[in-house]
Structures are given as structure tokens and as C-alpha cells.
Amino acid sequence: EIVMTQSPATLSVSPGERATLSCRASQSVGTYLVWYQQKPGQAPRLLIDDASTRATGIPARFSGSGSGTEFTLTISSLQSEDFAVYYCQQYSKWPLTFGGGTKVEIK
């Protein structure tokens, strides 16, 4: 099983600042990596697929990068609606696995 590790667990950021979230895979997943955003009481929402492709309707302030085992989600200028939990997921191999999440909170 590919283990996905996200860091940090919690990120405190002021509105307007940049947020950088990390996701590491225990073995190479190529670019078969996606990011989701989840707000309290809501289902997750797809942000980024194929490591760096924004999903439909996702603002340009969200960007993804990386390949192999190291990945980054960057939110260039945090808006109030961006405070949420973010998960990465690999789809290179079965079983599909998620990272433990990074909570982005208001500083």
C-alpha cells in the first residue's frame, strides 16, 4: 500500500498570505495525484488532478506541483472561503490512498 503523508497537520495563515501544503508518497506515483478541499459538514471538492491541473471552476490562486513522491499545493493569496481541510490522494495503484489532511486555519 502506498502511504501518503501530509504536512503540516495544521497551517495557520492570515488572509491574503500564501499557503504551501505538502504531500509525500511512500513510493513513486508519477503524477497520479489529486488534491481535495473539504469544509465542515460538506463533501470534499476536487481542486487539482494529475498533480497540477486545476479542476473545472477552481480559481487560479490554487496551484499544484510535483511528481514522483513529493507534491505541493499552493494557495497564492488566501481568501476567507479557503480555510478548510485539504487532502491529497494517489491513484497510481490499488488501494487508493489519501493523506491524513492539512487543516488551514485563520491566524
Added chain:
Amino acid sequence: EVQLLESGGGLVQPGGSLRLYCAASGFTFSNYALSWVRQAPGKGLEWVSTFSGGNPYYTDSVKGRFTISRDNSKNTLNLQMNSLRADDTAVYYCAKGPYSSSHHFFDYWGQGTLVTVSS
């Protein structure tokens, strides 16, 4: 508009059974992989099962206990859950994949149905 509506959740005793349903609309149901993903209270996301390219896939902890199926004539995805345990307690989400049999991530999600396993 893609819609996924789960139902069938509830309270069940350990060792019991439950069947979850996902009614889909807004897309050509038979053309896409469909999955179940769960989230225990206050915890992260865990993939449970996918029906893709005519084949079922399961996470190890539910193999032999859960069965995924789909009815393309009724646009429904099902999850039969047997021998339920306390650690199966979670919100169960139905989720759609972007393709029929590859790239198994989730571009649309339902709102979830809560399954509670407790005596």
C-alpha cells in the same frame, strides 16, 4: 448537473448488515467508474470500494464483508455491508470518477450517509 444522492444509512448493531444506495443523475451513468469513500467522525478520508470497467475493487479491511454493485438501467450504485464492526462507523460518500476504467479519483461527490455501528 451531476447529482449523487446516498441513502440507506442508519444505526446497526455489531455483526449486522446494511445496504447503501446511491442514485445518480446528470451524466451517462454506465460510462463512469463509481466508488464509495468513507470518513469516520472527526477523521480523514478512506477509500472503500470502486466499481470500474466491470470489476469491483475493495480496501483490505472490507474484503469479504462488503459487496459493491451497480445497476446501469436504474442509475444506481449499491454497497451491501455485512458483518459490520464499530470501526465501520462513518459517513459514506458516493463518488464519481472521470473515466470508465482508469484515473480513479473523484470529480463529483454526494453529500454522504451516516452509518453507525453500535450496540
